[in-house]
Every structure is written in C-alpha cells, then in structure tokens.
Amino acid sequence: MHKDKTDTELVFLTITDDMKKIPANGEDVFLYDKIVTRIEKQIKQNLLKTGDKLPSVRTLSHQQGISISTAYKAYVELENMGMIEARTKSGYYVKFSPSRFAKVPEVNPPLKKIEQASVSQMIAMVNANMSKENVLRLSASAPSVNLIPLARLNKSMVEAIRQSPFGNVNYENVQGNISLRKQVAKNAFNWGGQITENDVVTTQGCLEALVFCLRALTKPGDTVAIESPTYFGIFNVMLSLDLNVLEIPVHPVTGVDIEYLERAMDKVDIKACLFVTNFSNPVGSCMPDDRKKQLVDLITKRQIPLVEDDIYGEIYFGKSRPRTCKSYDTEGWVMLCSSVSKSLAPGYRVGWCIPGRFKEQIINLKMMHTISSATPTQAAIAHFFETGRYDLHMRNLRKALHTQSLRYMQAIATHFPADTKISRPQGGYALWIELNKKINAFELYQAAIEQNISIAPGQIFSTDSRFTNFMRISFGLTYDERMEQSFRVLGQLIKDLERQS
Numbered sequence: 001m002h003k004d005k006t007d008t009e010l011v012f013l014t015i016t017d018d019m020k021k022i023p024a025n026g027e028d029v030f031l032y033d034k035i036v037t038r039i040e041k042q043i044k045q046n047l048l049k050t051g052d053k054l055p056s057v058r059t060l061s062h063q064q065g066i067s068i069s070t071a072y073k074a075y076v077e078l079e080n081m082g083m084i085e086a087r088t089k090s091g092y093y094v095k096f097s098p099s100r101f102a103k104v105p106e107v108n109p110p111l112k113k114i115e116q117a118s119v120s121q122m123i124a125m126v127n128a129n130m131s132k133e134n135v136l137r138l139s140a141s142a143p144s145v146n147l148i149p150l151a152r153l154n155k156s157m158v159e160a161i162r163q164s165p166f167g168n169v170n171y172e173n174v175q176g177n178i179s180l181r182k183q184v185a186k187n188a189f190n191w192g193g194q195i196t197e198n199d200v201v202t203t204q205g206c207l208e209a210l211v212f213c214l215r216a217l218t219k220p221g222d223t224v225a226i227e228s229p230t231y232f233g234i235f236n237v238m239l240s241l242d243l244n245v246l247e248i249p250v251h252p253v254t255g256v257d258i259e260y261l262e263r264a265m266d267k268v269d270i271k272a273c274l275f276v277t278n279f280s281n282p283v284g285s286c287m288p289d290d291r292k293k294q295l296v297d298l299i300t301k302r303q304i305p306l307v308e309d310d311i312y313g314e315i316y317f318g319k320s321r322p323r324t325c326k327s328y329d330t331e332g333w334v335m336l337c338s339s340v341s342k343s344l345a346p347g348y349r350v351g352w353c354i355p356g357r358f359k360e361q362i363i364n365l366k367m368m369h370t371i372s373s374a375t376p377t378q379a380a381i382a383h384f385f386e387t388g389r390y391d392l393h394m395r396n397l398r399k400a401l402h403t404q405s406l407r408y409m410q411a412i413a414t415h416f417p418a419d420t421k422i423s424r425p426q427g428g429y430a431l432w433i434e435l436n437k438k439i440n441a442f443e444l445y446q447a448a449i450e451q452n453i454s455i456a457p458g459q460i461f462s463t464d465s466r467f468t469n470f471m472r473i474s475f476g477l478t479y480d481e482r483m484e485q486s487f488r489v490l491g492q493l494i495k496d497l498e499r500q501s
Contacts, residue, residue, distance in 0.1 A: 031066060032074040036081075039074070043083055043096055054084060054092040082407040082479075096410055104252040105283075105421050105434035105470060120239075122442060123232050123460045130454045136486050139456040141281055141429045141474045142346050147400055152389050153345060153380070160379035168376040174367050176202025176352065177378035183385035184352050190320075191313060192327030193336075195354060201362050202352045202373045206311045207233065209337035209353040212369075213307040214241055214272065216361035222271040225264065227256055229432075229461030229470070231281045234274065245463060246270060250280060252423045252432060255287035258295050265302055272305045278322045279312040282461050282472035283432045284425030289323050296328040303333065305358070310338045314394055316427040317402040332356030340381055342429065343394060348377040400478075401429070407479040408487075415491030417498065429474045435494060438501035441471045447493045453486050 042048050054075070055063065061071040075092050078084045085095040130137050161167050175181070181197035188195050203209040218224060220242035226234055228247030238245050246268055249257045256275050264270065277287045277295075287295070299306045308325045316322055326336040335358060339351030350373070355362040366372075384390050408431060412422060421434040435441065441457035448455055458470025477483065 031064075032070050032077065035060075035064065035066075035071075035074045036077045039078060040081070040083055043094055048094050050094050050096070052094045053090075054094065056091055081403040082410040096406060104423055105432050119232075119235065119460060119463060119465050122457065122465070123235070126445070126454070126456060126460060129449050134452050135449070136453050136482065137477065138473045138486070139454040140476060141472075142342060142476050143397065143401075144477045146478060147397055147476075148345065149389065149393050152393070153384065156383040156387065156389065157376065157380040160383040161376060163383075164379060168379050170375060172202075172372040172375040172378060174372050175363060176200065176373055177375070177382055179382035179386065180350070180378045181352070183382055184354075187385070188354075191310075192323045193354070199354050199356075199359070200352050201355060201359065201366060202350070202378060203337075203339075203366065204370060204373055205341055205349040205351040206309065206337050206339035207237070207351075208370075209339070209351050210234075210274065210307060210309060211237055211241070212362050212365045213305075213335045213337060213353060213355065213358070214243065214274070215365055216355070216358050217272040217305050217307070218243055223268055225261060225270050225273040225275075227275055227280060227283075229282055229458065229467055231276070232456075232460040235463060247462060248275075250283050250285055252283050252285055254291060255280060255283075255285040256291075256295070258291060258298060261295075262298055265298075265304065270304055272307060273299060274307040274309065275325075276309045276312065277325055278310055279315060279425055279428030279430075281312070281428065282430045282456065282458075284423045284428050284430045286322055286426055287325075292323060292325045293328045296325050296334060300329075300331055300333050306334045308334055308336045310336055311342050312428040313338065314343045315398060315401060315429070317398060317405070318426055322427070326354060326356075329356065332358070335362075343397065344384070344390065345377075345381070348381060349374065350377050350381045398427075401475065404475045404477075404479055405431070408473065408475040411479075411484060411487035412473075412491075415487045417491070417494060429476050431473045431475060433471050433473060435469045435471070436498055437469050439469045439494060439497050441468060444471065444490075444493060444497060447497070448490060451486075451489050451493075453490060455490070 039048070054060070057068055057071045057075060060074070061068045064071065075084065075086075079086060079092075083094070083096040084092050086092055126139055129135060130139055178197060180202060181200040184200045185195050185197050203212065214224065214237065218241065221244065223244040223246050224238065225246045225248050227250045229250065246264055248261050248264065251257060255277060261273070277292055279286055295306070306325060310324050313322060313324060324336060326334045333356065335356055336354040337351065340348065341351065353362055405425065409422060412420060412431070412433065417436060419436055423432040425431065442459050445455055445457040456472040458467030458472070459465035461467055461472070
C-alpha cells in the first residue's frame with residue numbers, strides 16, 4: 001500500500017500517539033517538537049535539500065498518526081526557524097542550505113608585531129557608537145529585552161525583599177548570598193560539578209570574577225595565555241593589571257589548540273591560562289569533553305591555573321548542557337567563573353566564582369575591593385532560581401536563540417558574497433564570519449555605522465589586529481523586517497568594498 005512513497009516521505013519518524021508528552025533526557029517534549037528536531041537534523045545533513053518539497057500538512061498528519069493541527073504547528077515552527085518556507089497554493093519547501101557554509105573560518109597564527117594602541121582605539125569607537133540611539137546593535141553579545149522575563153524578575157525582586165527581615169538593605173555575607181550559592185552549587189550538577197555552597201564566591205558579574213582570579217594568580221609583568229581571537233574586554237583587563245598576553249590559536253569547532261599551548265609552555269613562563277571552553281566569543285567553539293580533560297591534565301601536571309570563563313555554558317542548542325573543565329578538576333587548579341549577564345539579567349551584575357584551591361585569596365580580594373556584592377539583586381536571582389523560573393526561562397531562551405542563529409545564517413547566505421565563510425556555533429551568541437581577503441572589516445564597520453548598523457570588526461579580537469577580513473555578528477536581537485533590511489545593506493556594503501579594492 002505504501003510502495004509509492006517518495007524518499008522525502010520516508011525520512012520522517014513514525015509516531016503514533018498524538019500530542020502526548022514523552023521523556024527526553026529527563027525533560028518532557030511535545031511530539032511536534034520531536035518532529036521539528038528530526039526534520040531540522042535531516043535538513044542540516046542535506047538529506048532534505050534546498051528546494052525539496054515536504055509532504056502536505058494532511059499527509060504528514062496521516063504518516064505520523066497525529067492531528068492536522070499538530071502537523072501544522074511543526075511546520076510553522078520550522079518556518080519560524082528559517083528552515084522551510086510556505087509557498088502560496090503549493091505547500092512547504094526546504095529553505096535552509098547547510099552546504100552553503102561548507103567551510104568555516106580559518107585559524108590565523110599570531111603576528112610578531114603588536115599594535116595595542118590602534119586596537120584600543122577601535123574598541124573605544126565600537127563601544128561608543130554602540131550606545132547611540134537608533135543603532136542596530138549586531139555587535140552586542142547579549143539577549144534583547146524582549147527575551148528577558150521582566151515581569152517574573154520583578155516579582156522575584158519584590159518577593160525577595162518582602163521575605164528579608166531588613167528588606168535586603170544590609171551588607172551581604174562577604175562570600176555571597178547563601179541561597180544564591182546553594183542554587184549555583186545545585187545547578188553545577190548539570191555540567192558535571194560536585195560542589196557545595198562553601199565552594200562558591202559571588203561577584204559583581206563575570207568580569208569581576210575574572211579580575212579577582214587574575215589578581216590572585218599573577219603580578220604585573222607576568223604572562224597569561226588567552227585565546228586568539230578572544231573577547232576584546234579581556235585585553236582591557238590585561239592592560240589594567242599590567243600583564244603580558246600569549247595568544248593561543250582557536251579552532252572554530254574544537255576550541256583552544258592544546259598542542260600549541262603545550263609547546264608554548266616549554267618556552268614561556270606562563271603563570272595562568274584564561275579560556276572560554278563553551279561557545280567562545282567570538283568564534284563560538286565548544287571544546288569536546290575529551291579535549292577538556294586533556295587540557296585539565298596538562299595544566300594540573302604543569303601546576304598552571306586555568307581561569308575558565310563559562311558565561312555562555314547555559315546557552316546551548318543541543319539536548320544537554322556541555323561539561324566544563326572544572327568538572328574534570330580534582331586538585332583545584334581550575335577556577336570557574338560565570339554569571340547571569342548573558343542568560344537572564346545583564347543589569348543585575350550577579351556573577352560567581354568557584355576558585356578551587358584559591359578560594360581564600362579570592363575572598364580576601366573581594367573584601368578589599370567591594371566588601372560584599374549587592375544584596376537585593378543576589379537575593380532576587382536566588383529566588384528566581386528557587387522557584388523554577390530560571391529553568392523555564394532558559395528553555396525558552398535557548399529555543400529563541402537557536403531559531404535566531406539559523407535566521408541570521410540564512411540572511412548571510414542570501415545577501416553576502418558567495419565566498420563568505422561562517423562558523424556554526426551550537427550555543428552562545430556569536431557568528432564568526434570570514435570575508436574576502438580584500439575586505440578590511442574596520443572599513444566595513446565605519447561604512448555600516450553610517451547606516452546605523454553596528455558590527456564588531458575582527459581587528460578588535462586580537463592584540464595585533466590581524467583578523468582584518470573577519471567580523472563578529474551577534475544574534476541576540478530578534479529577527480524582523482529591520483534586521484532583514486540591515487543584512488541586505490551589509491551585503492551591499494561588502495560588495496562595494498570588494499569592487500573598490
């Protein structure tokens with residue numbers, strides 16, 4: 001009876017119970033979500049290619065034994081993700097083309113000449129222009145306001161103040177709010193951690209945690225190994241602490257080049273390493289678990305501390321949260337830092353550090369510099385965690401960012417030149433884009449800002465400004481008509497610069 005089915009029809013799951021919830025990694029997922037995931041995977045694997053017609057809603061309903069409304073909802077979800085498109089009186093067709101991005105950006109080794117001043121000027125310009133009114137902030141690696149659960153956050157703040165005997169106006173414990181530290185310890189189970197609240201020190205955001213760690217480990221003139229490319233804010237930290245940096249190349253998929261790092265350790269007196277192992281900024285790489293363990297084994301053997309910036313670890317698009325280097329640390333040489341700035345509330349400035357064997361030094365530094373973290377915001381975030389609101393919010397945020405990343409990639413494929421290369425992150429906020437070698441990304445930035453579009457030119461992600469034909473675009477903003485027009489403008493600006501070169 002079914003011998004006339006096409007190959008396209010045969011790739012779908014056979015599911016019989018309509019709209020029942022079934023367990024997946026400890027989490028209930030509606031059937032339509034399972035169908036969406038399977039179709040998305042097969043599109044990415046090129047089993048379903050751009051232009052392929054999908055079964056009709058009625059046919060999908062019959063094949064899967066589900067209602068027409070459920071089948072329709074699955075197609076709508078895929079359409080919102082930019083994977084398929086509906087054609088009037090024709091049906092649904094595959095739109096997304098993974099083969100368009102067959103190549104990822106290349107790894108550029110460090111140059112000998114360093115031009116810190118020019119990089120600093122570019123960073124200052126990007127930061128200044130990004131805050132101007134009416135600028136589309138494609139350079140901002142953070143969630144848009146419409147993705148933040150403002151009402152629930154406000155409710156947690158009010159309830160936390162109401163529950164406090166003194167309305168949260170008193171100084172907090174120097175190590176941090178005990179309820180918040182308990183929640184951080186509880187959530188550590190998701191990345192393989194086995195810690196208690198006594199292992200956690202709260203901070204004013206993740207950057208303060210990084211600064212405290214570096215101050216505890218180094219003195220002026222020491223050398224710290226960092227990623228290349230890396231978040232430009234790290235350069236300002238190194239400059240303020242009068243530290244030298246050794247840039248370690250990063251692969252767009254597997255992260256830090258551990259073999260390069262090991263060779264460097266034989267030649268340079270490295271006092272500490274600072275890496276983003278999960279969804280690094282700007283490359284978006286996620287170091288595989290075996291590489292994380294290899295890195296921990298290396299730094300433990302050499303007794304060189306690793307400051308692990310895990311600020312993007314919760315923003316994953318897969319089925320489970322990636323592990324951390326800290327989860328493999330048995331001797332306390334890894335200092336994990338994170339916050340809710342990228343996942344929930346940037347303005348709350350709530351972060352933390354799990355400093356291992358360096359806990360006493362971190363507490364002493366915090367006491368000298370800030371005495372304690374802000375009491376109301378710590379209590380509010382602790383309450384937000386305790387009520388389960390954070391888990392619900394993160395499920396929604398991950399889904400939204402995954403969809404936005406695909407829409408952004410589709411826009412780049414449509415409007416940018418054919419030789420464009422782009423990273424394929426499985427989490428975080430960043431798309432790392434390599435343009436034709438003729439393009440100077442800072443010139444592109446200057447042309448784009450005149451159109452009220454802010455991008456992050458590749459030069460600001462290294463000390464020697466060598467990523468001249470790269471740029472970072474962050475997909476934290478919701479994709480809409482203005483966004484579509486902005487990608488069209490960017491594509492035209494790139495083509496204009498190519499003709500002029």
